[in-house]
Amino acid sequence: MIALAWQTVRARMGGFVGSFVALAFGVALLTTSALSALSALGTGDGRAAWLARADVVVAGTASATLTADDATGPPGVADTVESRALPGDLPRRLSTVDGDLVVDHAGYATVEGETGDRIHPWSVAALHRSTWAAGGPPAGPDGIVLTLPTAHRVGDRITAQTAAGHREFVVSGVLGTTAPAAFYTTDAVAAELAGDRIAVIALTARPGTTAAALAGQVRAAAGDQGAGGAVRVLSGRDRVDAAPDPDYQLRTAALIVLGNSAGIGLVVAAFVVASTFAYSVATRRREFGLLRSVGATPRQVGRLVLGEAMTVAVVACLAGAALGYAVAAPFAHWLATVGLAPPGYTARFIWWAVAAAIGVGLLVALVAAWLSARRAGRIRPAEALREATVDQRAMTVGRWIAGLLAVGGAVPLAVAFSALDPAALTGYFFLVVLLLITGCALLSPVLLRPLVWLLTAPAAATGGATGTLVRHSALTAMRRTAATVAPIVITIGLAAGALVGESIITETGRAAAEHRVVASALVSGPVSEGTVAAVARAPGVRAGVAVTDRPVYVYELNPPYDWTGRYVDGPALSRVVHLPVVAGSLDDLTGTDTVAVPVGRRRLGDTLRIALADSTEVSLRVVAVVDDQIDLARTLLLPAALLTGHSGAPLADLVYLDLEPGADTGPAAAAAAAGGGALVPTARFHAVLDAEGDRLNSLATLALLGMALLYTAIGIANTLLMATSGRARDVAVLRLSGATPGQVLRMIGAEAVLVTALGAVLAVVAVVPAVAGLVLALRGKSPEVLVVMPWWPVAAIAGACLVIALTASLVPAVVLVRRRPADLASTWE
Numbered sequence: 001m002i003a004l005a006w007q008t009v010r011a012r013m014g015g016f017v018g019s020f021v022a023l024a025f026g027v028a029l030l031t032t033s034a035l036s037a038l039s040a041l042g043t044g045d046g047r048a049a050w051l052a053r054a055d056v057v058v059a060g061t062a063s064a065t066l067t068a069d070d071a072t073g074p075p076g077v078a079d080t081v082e083s084r085a086l087p088g089d090l091p092r093r094l095s096t097v098d099g100d101l102v103v104d105h106a107g108y109a110t111v112e113g114e115t116g117d118r119i120h121p122w123s124v125a126a127l128h129r130s131t132w133a134a135g136g137p138p139a140g141p142d143g144i145v146l147t148l149p150t151a152h153r154v155g156d157r158i159t160a161q162t163a164a165g166h167r168e169f170v171v172s173g174v175l176g177t178t179a180p181a182a183f184y185t186t187d188a189v190a191a192e193l194a195g196d197r198i199a200v201i202a203l204t205a206r207p208g209t210t211a212a213a214l215a216g217q218v219r220a221a222a223g224d225q226g227a228g229g230a231v232r233v234l235s236g237r238d239r240v241d242a243a244p245d246p247d248y249q250l251r252t253a254a255l256i257v258l259g260n261s262a263g264i265g266l267v268v269a270a271f272v273v274a275s276t277f278a279y280s281v282a283t284r285r286r287e288f289g290l291l292r293s294v295g296a297t298p299r300q301v302g303r304l305v306l307g308e309a310m311t312v313a314v315v316a317c318l319a320g321a322a323l324g325y326a327v328a329a330p331f332a333h334w335l336a337t338v339g340l341a342p343p344g345y346t347a348r349f350i351w352w353a354v355a356a357a358i359g360v361g362l363l364v365a366l367v368a369a370w371l372s373a374r375r376a377g378r379i380r381p382a383e384a385l386r387e388a389t390v391d392q393r394a395m396t397v398g399r400w401i402a403g404l405l406a407v408g409g410a411v412p413l414a415v416a417f418s419a420l421d422p423a424a425l426t427g428y429f430f431l432v433v434l435l436l437i438t439g440c441a442l443l444s445p446v447l448l449r450p451l452v453w454l455l456t457a458p459a460a461a462t463g464g465a466t467g468t469l470v471r472h473s474a475l476t477a478m479r480r481t482a483a484t485v486a487p488i489v490i491t492i493g494l495a496a497g498a499l500v501g502e503s504i505i506t507e508t509g510r511a512a513a514e515h516r517v518v519a520s521a522l523v524s525g526p527v528s529e530g531t532v533a534a535v536a537r538a539p540g541v542r543a544g545v546a547v548t549d550r551p552v553y554v555y556e557l558n559p560p561y562d563w564t565g566r567y568v569d570g571p572a573l574s575r576v577v578h579l580p581v582v583a584g585s586l587d588d589l590t591g592t593d594t595v596a597v598p599v600g601r602r603r604l605g606d607t608l609r610i611a612l613a614d615s616t617e618v619s620l621r622v623v624a625v626v627d628d629q630i631d632l633a634r635t636l637l638l639p640a641a642l643l644t645g646h647s648g649a650p651l652a653d654l655v656y657l658d659l660e661p662g663a664d665t666g667p668a669a670a671a672a673a674a675g676g677g678a679l680v681p682t683a684r685f686h687a688v689l690d691a692e693g694d695r696l697n698s699l700a701t702l703a704l705l706g707m708a709l710l711y712t713a714i715g716i717a718n719t720l721l722m723a724t725s726g727r728a729r730d731v732a733v734l735r736l737s738g739a740t741p742g743q744v745l746r747m748i749g750a751e752a753v754l755v756t757a758l759g760a761v762l763a764v765v766a767v768v769p770a771v772a773g774l775v776l777a778l779r780g781k782s783p784e785v786l787v788v789m790p791w792w793p794v795a796a797i798a799g800a801c802l803v804i805a806l807t808a809s810l811v812p813a814v815v816l817v818r819r820r821p822a823d824l825a826s827t828w829e
Contacts, residue, residue: 018718019280019309019312020315022273022276022714022718023276023277023316023317023365024319024323025715028320028324029265030262030357030361031323031328031353032325032707034262035325035347035350036261036262036328037259037262038353039332039346039347040255049177049179050180051240051243052128055214056202056205056214057233057239057242058203058218059086060084060199061231061232062080062083062241063080066609078553081613082615084614084615090201090222094222096221097203097218098205099214100206101201101202102121103201105193105197105198106197106199107163108649110161111160111183113151114150114181116147116181117649118182118648119183120185121186122187125184128177130177133148133174133176134174138184140186141189144158144160145173145175145185146183147175147176147181147182148176148177154172155170157171158171162193163193163528163529164528165675197645215235218233250341251345254335254341254345257340257704258703260704264705265707267434267438268494269361269711271486273365273368274371275368275486275715276368276715276719276722277369278368306366306370310362313365316361316365317357317358317362320358324357329346331707332346340700340703371398395446399443399445402442406435406439406442410435413428414773416428417429425630426501430501432773433770434494436766437490437497437767440489441489445479445482452474453475456471456754470747473747474755483719484755484805485758485762486759487759488756488759488763488801489759490715491716491797493763494708494712495705495794497766497770498705499790500767500788501770504771504788505630505774505778506694507786508630508782509782510686510693514686515783516577516578516579517576517577517656518576518578519656519659520657520681521679521682522655522657522680523668524653525654525677526652527546527651527677529650529651532655534675535655535675538667538671539664540668541658541660541663541668543575543576544656544657544658545569545575546568547656549564549653550647551563551565552613552636553611554601555610561634563635564635566637567640568589568638576658581596581624581625582599582625583624583625584622585623592641592642593621594622594639595608595620595622595636597624598632598633603622603625606621606622607622608636616646628781630778716808717804719808721811723809724809744813744817749806749809752805753805756802
């Protein structure tokens with residue numbers, strides 16, 4: 001049977017090209033997505049170089065472990081963005097071990113035109129490999145060493161913005177290093193700028209002492225309590241966990257986008273491949289009927305189809321994996337170029353990810369071929385010959401069940417929109433859209449029949465031959481119509497769903513946030529506490545309220561959620577921002593043990609346990625409850641004093657200003673500029689922020705859906721090429737009936753237009769219910785719901801689908817009409 005399958009593949013090579021293309025590009029999509037997503041976990045190689053010469057590293061814990069209040073749930077563990085500061089007396093306790101000790105006071109500092117945001121003691125530079133590009137070490141308290149690339153030269157005077165305010169330095173040297181970009185000054189100045197906060201202690205073993213022995217001594221002296229303790233003693237490969245990772249948040253964001261892209265790619269590839277294989281097998285019913293008439297059993301027909309499928313699938317999967325690996329690196333470079341991934345991000349070869357993509361491709365091909373083979377094997381010989389050109393039963397039981405399950409699964413999710421956390425709306429909305437698209441594509445043979453009558457009614461009413469032929473061709477070959485419509489539904493539906501949903505959620509969230517701000521101007525940071533005070537004292541300023549956002553970790557029913565902790569001056573906040581407080585008062589948001597929570601999380605007076613950005617666990621008393629609005633999703637309001645001591649960069653992100661009517665903003669602007677900030681009108685700030693947000697959202701959507709949409713576009717062309725190329729006898733009948741080549745091409749072109757229109761209508765049918773559910777859910781989560789429809793991008797994608805459909809239909813049709821009708825009539829199917 002394998003030999004027969006191979007001979008069939010060789011004899012019908014043209015018929016298997018469509019299946020090969022669909023599967024090869026599908027595996028390429030999975031391979032590229034998987035390698036791009038998984039490679040995001042391994043970027044940041046500079047971390048390994050940062051402490052390369054240290055044998056043992058002591059660092060504060062960098063993970064939060066929270067258990068449920070009733071201790072019934074499993075403990076949740078989350079990696080935090082910062083490490084906890086080390087105890088101030090730890091260097092003294094470690095002074096007795098057999099190792100040379102370096103204390104890293106890593107303070108916040110930025111210099112205009114330079115990369116990096118941390119200033120370290122000069123002694124830390126000895127822990128990683130570097131070479132002098134110019135100059136030498138800092139000789140005094142005003143000396144500073146920069147790292148390449150830099151536009152500054154030795155002797156230049158520069159201003160660094162630090163957590164203590166701005167400070168003047170003189171460049172004493174420039175280093176070339178593979179470690180992350182940083183600034184170096186004297187040990188005393190670095191400790192001062194860091195507020196004596198110890199980030200890391202590095203030790204190198206003295207002669208006669210091994211690294212393992214030194215690690216044991218350090219653990220005994222430091223009291224390392226393992227993963228749950230406040231102090232970690234790291235050696236060997238674990239040392240990298242203590243190194244600074246400036247790209248952590250960007251890598252995390254890239255991983256989320258690419259992970260979702262891989263998931264979407266898997267669903268889309270599985271559907272397109274399965275649809276293409278099923279259609280490819282369905283077009284050969286006459287051949288299978290002939291085999292049955294000469295004695296072949298249903299099992300033998302099924303084995304033949306499976307053998308053919310696996311013969312094509314193995315080659316296609318290997319080719320697709322190679323193509324996906326070749327595309328992954330340029331795709332990763334694009335992500336880094338546009339700012340969606342860290343600089344230097346690249347996709348690396350991960351053998352098990354490639355093997356998994358190949359395995360998924362083979363599995364999808366096997367399942368699709370098996371389902372089609374069962375249908376082919378059940379057809380009686382005479383029935384198969386009679387059904388060769390007319391589809392009497394395009395819907396199968398399995399297709400009914402799968403389609404109804406997809407639609408049925410979307411309904412409860414859409415109904416539950418209003419009860420969802422606003423932060424989870426985007427993900428659930430897209431899941432609903434994906435389910436509805438899948439359901440519409442599976443149920444398309446049922447849905448298309450009335451749509452074909454409706455869309456072709458005007459042309460048929462005129463009595464034109466073309467309109468009548470197009471209608472009857474679509475209705476009698478419903479399996480072909482459904483197969484050609486499916487990739488168009490997916491393409492337009494995915495694009496419209498993502499663009500419309502993202503636009504509505506984003507614009508509604510922006511409108512809600514801007515609606516609450518009553519401050520007429522603000523200072524954009526980061527700026528130090530001294531700068532905030534200076535701006536607040538400026539003439540014409542009645543109040544300056546600093547706002548700082550940092551991640552916090554809240555235990556819910558699952559492991560700790562990554563929430564936003566918004567540090568504010570509670571009593572003064574109401575002067576610049578109107579928040580929907582439903583219980584308690586923000587005036588009580590003071591000290592270091594209070595919190596304001598969204599509705600439904602805790603009640604007034606309850607205790608909430610969270611972990612701060614540096615993994616410190618705190619218990620807070622709920623003093624205010626705010627309405628669960630879209631712009632406050634997963635946000636806790638925390639007192640500003642709680643940030644002190646728990647961040648290496650205790651700076652304000654924004655300072656909202658309560659200005660006197662008609663006041664001159666010049667003095668406040670000068671105070672802000674002196675501290676590295678900029679005073680701007682609130683409306684202008686939001687406009688700039690919205691523009692940047694639109695840019696990032698567009699790029700993220702492109703990264704999320706770009707490859708999937710490109711693949712579905714290939715699927716449109718592939719399916720229509722298969723369908724048109726297999727219609728030699730149809731073209732022969734038209735030509736022998738007197739139709740001219742131009743008339744035949746116009747009919748086939750009209751069919752392509754009809755298929756595109758059908759796909760667009762089904763995409764709208766799939767997206768509209770999801771959008772309606774989203775709008776209804778947002779009405780209770782925002783003062784105003786903005787229904788934004790990105791008509792032009794969606795129309796452009798629909799137009800591209802039409803161009804692809806016309807091209808893929810007319811190119812093979814032109815080849816067919818150039819042949820003699822008699823030759824076409826004798827074409828073997």
